[in-house]
Amino acid sequence: MKEITNKIQEIATRLFNEDQVDVFLAWEQTGEEYRVKPYFARSAADVSNIVFNEYCIHNLSTSLLKFRDGSDRIGLVVKGCDSRGIVRLLEDLQIKRERLYIVGVPCTGMKDPLAAARNQSGFNNKMQTIDIARKCLDCIQPNPVIYDELIGPENPPLLQGERFAKVKEIENMSADERYQYFEDVLSTCIRCYACRQVCVACDCRTCIFDEMKPQWVGRETNVTDNMMYHIVRASHMAGRCIECGECERVCPVNIPLMLINQKLIKDVNDLFGPYEAGMQYVEGAKPALSRYDEKDPDDFL
Amino acid sequence: MKVLSKQRLETALNKLSEAAEVFVPMQKGGQSGFFSWQSFKNEQDELMLDNLNVYQSPKGVVLPQTEKMYGIKTQGVEINIDQVYEDDHPTLIFGARACDVKGILAMDEVFLTRGYEDNFYKARRSNNVIIAHACYTPGDNCFCYAMEVNPVDPAGADVIIRDSGDVYVWETQSEKGEAVTAQISDLLEDKDVKLPELGSFKIDVDYTGVAEKLKTMFDHPLWDKISEPCSNCGICTYVCPSCYCFDIQVKMWGDEGYRFRAWDSCMYEEYSREAGGGNPRGAAKERFRQRFLHKLEFFQERYGTPLCTGCGRCMVVCPNDINIVRIIDAVKEAEVND
Structure with a gap:
């Protein structure tokens, strides 16, 4: 990790010095x-503050949205999942590729700083294991899919076993059981x-929620409004979620949000695929559900 | 001194539940907060009284996240209020820490003083009893001592309980407290036990002079830097024991509906959006600054005490490691041009 920190600092210093x-x-x-x-380092003088350790789990591609209206040239460090986030933003025309200098770090799985903070808080009586973040156990793409420079050798995916096992479990429930399950987990949402x-x-x-x-969506925290929020958000994710798992990681009431996202990933692949969001950047390419084709299934119409 | 044996705790909670809805700290599925004792299920839920605290503060007992205010019926141009949903059912918060009680005292200031009384809040609060849990072992994120909170002698409690091994020492503090004590008097025993001593705080922070200094720092470049990592979600405001901001909205179905209020967050763009579409806090930095100025400056100016109670929750749940203690330190260290 120290080596990666040094390498990132070296690259950042070079980019600032060369005015890139x-x-x-x-x-x-x-x-x-x-x-x-x-x-956010702004000059070579800031670079010594940069670290990379096993808790650097945050998806920095999201931070690019803070810069989308400017003309700043941005360097950033991405792991596999984060890099798919960059593809998301490029396909969505949120930022131009030439504004970015992407430093890729092949990932071996991160630890969750929130889980660590919770363990230290005195609010938990059961310690969560923090060997590896839960989201990383579902990882299919530890290596950056888009980069200008790569630090270190590529790593194998961490996912063991069947990818959509939990989704299939839910699919096998009866409609009533399933409704009850989602009513239970979504009723706890505090709408943060x-x-x-x-x-x-x-x-x-x-x-849309603002x-x-x-x-479009009521502001009461009850099952109806909460479900409206989560179902609408989920459907906006169809074919677009890049599986970084940050949503579920930060949820203060532990709603299994990735379960919903994975169901959509599975369905989009089955119905419109083969398709995996944000796996490669091809200029002009669009996510599965953002273009129309006459051969698209339309039995439901 | 009067003590309540821990073995009799559940009996006491059952007994107290006869006269009021009793809220206790528990882990309930994925949630950690104060929930109604009546909803406690042995096989799924866990009582968290022995823990430092829980994620969601008890503020929702007196200021629910969503509350109906009144029902509306319209007939042509006429509008009739056909029902007022003032809720005054008796409630009891059992085992709140001093920081969380301070949060409720802060809300008392807002909703009950300075010439305006909020009827909905008043109805709830006047029928609410607080049994506070003295705190002897500060956690890693605790700094209540710096925010005018005494963890061992919580101000504003009707009863204080103190953990002493097998028993809770039971100290009645107010008339409301006396009524509660009378209710479970047959469960209390006389016994002299040793009280723990207050452990040391790991966080060293000094709030002295911060509110004054902040008056000169509205446009300070510090805000640009420290707000950068913030993603403007509302976790910190919703787990905070003293954040009380709300919005009032209407739900209508045809000519019937109701008005309700719901917690709102200064972190949301919609919060400060005006009817005409303008927004005085349109930028993320401005919303971030508002939260900390309200906590550390504005509330102090108006009510003579900070709105932060030092519970440390926001520092545990923030996805981006925003830390109010570091912000206080940064304000103290900041250079200000006169």
């Missing part, structure tokens, strides 16, 4: 090892919108 970037997105450590946060805010695919300028005229 205006800002460099990485991580900064602010306390204990797990106290890590996204860090953290899942939306950390999502790279949530790149709409005005989110609109007031008309107000």
Whole structure:
């Protein structure tokens, strides 16, 4: 990890010195090892603050949205899943490729700083294991799919066993059981919108949930409004979720959001595939559900 | 001193539940917060009284996240309020830490003083009893001592319980507390036990002078830097024991409906959007700054105490490691041009 930190610092310094970037997105450590946060270096002088350790789990591609309206040239560090986020933004025309200098780090699986903070908080009586973040156990793409420079050798995917096992479990429930399951997990939502805010695919300028005229989704925290929020958000993710798992990781009430996303990934692949979102960037390419083809299935019409 | 044996805790909670809805800290599925004792299921839920605290504070007992205010019926141009949903059913918060009680005291200031009384809040709060749980072992994120909170002697409690091994020492603090004590008096025993001593705080922070200094720092470049990692979600505001901002909205079906209020968050763009479409806090940085100025400056100015209670929750749940203690430190260290 120290070697990777050194390498990232070296690259960032070079990019600033050669005037190739205006800002460099990485991580900064602010306390204990797990106290890590996204860090925006603005000059070579800032570079020494950059770290890369096993808690650098945040998907920095989401931070690019903060720069989409400017002309800053941006360097950033991405792991496999984060790099798919960049493809998402490029396909969605949110940022231009030539503004980016992408430093890829093949990932061996990260630890979850939130789980570590929770363990240290005194609020948990059952310690969560923090050997590896839960989201990383579902990883199919640890290696960056788009980069200008790659640090270190590629790694094998961490996923063991069947990819959609949990989804299939839910599919096998009766409709009533399934409804009950989702009613139970979604009724606990406190509508903090953290899942939306950390999502790279949530790149709409005005989110439908923030609109007031008309107000598409009610602001009450009850099963009806919560379901409306989650179902609408999920359907906007169909063919677009790049499986970084940040939504589920940050949820303060532990809603299994990736289960919903994975169901959509599976369905989009079955119905419109073979398709895997954000696996490669081809200029002009579009996500599965953002183009129309006469051969598209339309039995339901 | 009066003590309640821990073996009799569930009996006591059952007894207290006869007169009020009792809220206790528990782990309920994926949630960690104060939930109604009546909803407690032995096989699924876990009582968390022995823990430092829970993720969601008890503020929802007196200010629910969503509450109906009144029903509406329209007839042509006439609008009739056909029902008022004032909720005054008795509630009891059992085992709140001093930081969380301070959060409710802060809301009392807002909803009950300075010439305006919020009827909905008042109805709930006047029928609410607080049994506070003295805190002797500060956690890694605790800094209540710096925010005018005494963890061992919680102000505003009707009863204080103190953990002493097999028993809770039971100290009645108010008239409301006396009524509660009377209710379970047959479960209390007289016994002299040793009380623990307050452990040391790991966080060293000094709030002195911060509110004053912030008055001069509205446009300070510090805000650009520290707000950068924030993703503007609302976790911190919703787990906070003292964030009380709400929005009032209407739901209508044809000519019938109701008005309700729901927690809102200064982190949301919609929160400060005006009817005409303008937004004085359109930028993420401005919303971030608002939250911390409200906590550390504005509330202090108006009510003479900070709105942060030092519970440390926001520092545990923030996806981007925003840390209010580091912000206080940064404010203290910041250079200000006069």
